[in-house]
Amino acid sequence: MKKKEYGVLGLGKFGMAVAMTLAESGNSVIAVDMDADRVDEAAQFVTCAMVADVTDPDVLENLGISNLDCVIVGVSTNMQASIMATILTKEKGVGFIVAKAENEIHKHILEKIGADKIVFPEAEMGTRLARNLMGGEFVDLVELSKEFSMVEMPVPEMWIGKSLRELDVRGSYGLNIIGVKRGDNLKVNLDPEKPMGKEDILVIVGKNSDFAKIGVEA
Structure with a gap:
């Protein structure tokens, strides 16, 4: 199966699980978070890990986000950051955007601004999502x-x-x-x-x- 290029914005339990599972399967993964410790942990297995603000358009531009097959917006507790990251990612032309929602209101907003898939997962659901993303043959x-x-x-x-x-x-x-x-x-x-x-x-x-x-x- 052809390996893909993914971006994971936010490295909480969910984002870390997604990034690790995708990377372990040989995919190219760019991981971004404001927490240096989380970035250091992710750097051990992803292609590129960066301490940066995912709501900064210049950061996403420098990462080449528009060239990725899929971006997972793992930020959820900061709703404003989640919404802004999703909007910017959409504007950059990413083909498939997955966003984690904190509640139904958050989910509704993410749908309105163009997220292709909204999830409410914990770490184990992050693993399941990653396998679904890679296994495009699966319903x-x-x-x-x-x-x-x-x-x-x-x-x-x-x-x-x-x-x-x-x-x-x-x-x-x-x-x-x-x-x-x-x-x-x-x-x-x-x-x-x-x-x-x-x-x-x-x-x-x-x-x-x-x-x-x-x-x-x-």
């Missing part, structure tokens, strides 16, 4: 443990028109298809002889390492 992902995940994903192109029996997903990939969604309907009693369609969404459980066998990461 959703739930970490069952550090080793196992449950994902919803479209039928891989090479599987379309083939049945579960033909594919032998468990034997070939070590993964278990536990359901198939079509629209709002979820079917768990699966016919092993029925060909899978392009419009189907698979619900799969397995080891994170085994998802790589079908060309995706968990």
Whole structure:
């Protein structure tokens, strides 16, 4: 999978977890915070870490923020800083902006100013978000443990028109298809002889390492 370039603005528990998870997977990560200790911690694993004010347009310009694939605005307790950082990031033309909200009012404002995704996470949710960002093939992902995940994903192109029996997903990939969604309907009693369609969404459980066998990461 092609690695991407991310920016993380704010290194609280959430921002630090996102930055670490993205960096550990080999992505380029720029991390910014006003707290020097947090920046020093992040500098051990991210591509670039800087002590700076994320509400300063010149700072974001110097970071080359407009060239990043995604920016995560992890500032939330300071609503004004969060809103300003999101506005500036949007103005710089970043393609996808994730912002952490402190409450529903904050969330509503972030939606109005153009954040693409708003979250209310703690550190463990930061890890889940990072994996969803990297796994663009997923409709959703739930970490069952550090080793196992449950994902919803479209039928891989090479599987379309083939049945579960033909594919032998468990034997070939070590993964278990536990359901198939079509629209709002979820079917768990699966016919092993029925060909899978392009419009189907698979619900799969397995080891994170085994998802790589079908060309995706968990």
